[in-house]
Amino acid sequence: MKFPVLLFAAGLGTRMGDLVKDRPKPLVQVAGKPLIDHALALTDLPQIGAKVVNLHYHAPMLRTHLAGRNIMFSDETDQLRETGGGLRNALPLLGTGPVITMNSDAVWRGPNPIAQLTAAWHDAMEALLLIVPRDRVHGHKGAGDFARDADGRLHRAPDAIYTGVQIIRTETLGDVGQDVFSLNLIWDAMAARGGLYGVVYDGQWCDVGQPSSIPLAEAMLHV
Structure with missing residues (x-):
């Protein structure tokens, strides 16, 4: 099975x-x-399979940088749609099956996170999120996002950190009435149905969301 991937950019x-x-x-x-x-x-x-990058801020610079790499673009220059709206806007390029989404502001040290995620996916899941314990997180200032039960299901709790990488089914995106919305709405509904799962990343992860995270990320990569 091949998974299309959307990189949020x-x-x-x-x-x-x-x-x-x-x-x-x-x-x-x-x-x-x-x-x-x-x-x-x-x-x-x-x-x-297909690789898609969504665009808004300084979109021409990203198009130029990624030219010639067999990447498709989901244009959001008319308005930012957040993660849920951005994923739904990109569906014509991604198809109807499960999709990998990935934030583009993190770096990793250890096994390939996407390979770990796809190896753990099974058809009973509505979404599978890659999470990481706090003691293997760098550069992230927020509280934890989820806890994982014995069956691998997730519920909201200030425990493990969501890494920004997941596999998600997209059929219920159309149930949201607005164009701009977060995937948190979709996850909460999936969790209520018992369809939201998590797998724990086996390596180190750095959230590069602010300038102070850059030296932390570089130190992590070179340990």
């Missing part, structure tokens, strides 16, 4: 301050390479 990246005055956050560099390239390198797997 449309956000304004306001927490990056001056670093995003003249570029989108996915082109901010970590260890000499733009964040979007760190993310795309993880998608070079036989189980990955």
Whole structure:
């Protein structure tokens, strides 16, 4: 089975301050390479099908940077749609089956997170989120997001951190009445039905959401 992948790259990246005055956050560099390239390198797997990147802020720069890489673009330059609306907007490029979504503002040290996620996927799941314990998280200032029960199901709790990578079924996206919405709405409904699952990442993860996270990410990559 091949999974299409959507890389979220449309956000304004306001927490990056001056670093995003003249570029989108996915082109901010970590260890000499733009964040979007760190993310795309993880998608070079036989189980990955179509690759889609959504665009809004400094969209032409991302188009130029990614030219010639067999990547399709979901254009959100008319309005930012958040994660849920962005995924639904990209569905004509992604198809009707389960989709991998991935944030483009993180780096990883350890096994390929997408390979770990696809190996754990099974048809009973509505979504499978990759989570990581707090003691293997760098650069993330928020509280935990989910706890995982003995069956692998997730519920809201300030425990493990969501890494920004998941496999999700998209059939229920059409149930949301607005164009701009977060995937949190979809996850909460899935959790209530018992269809929201998680798998724990086996390595280290760094959230590169603000300038102070860049040296943390570079130190993690070079340990």
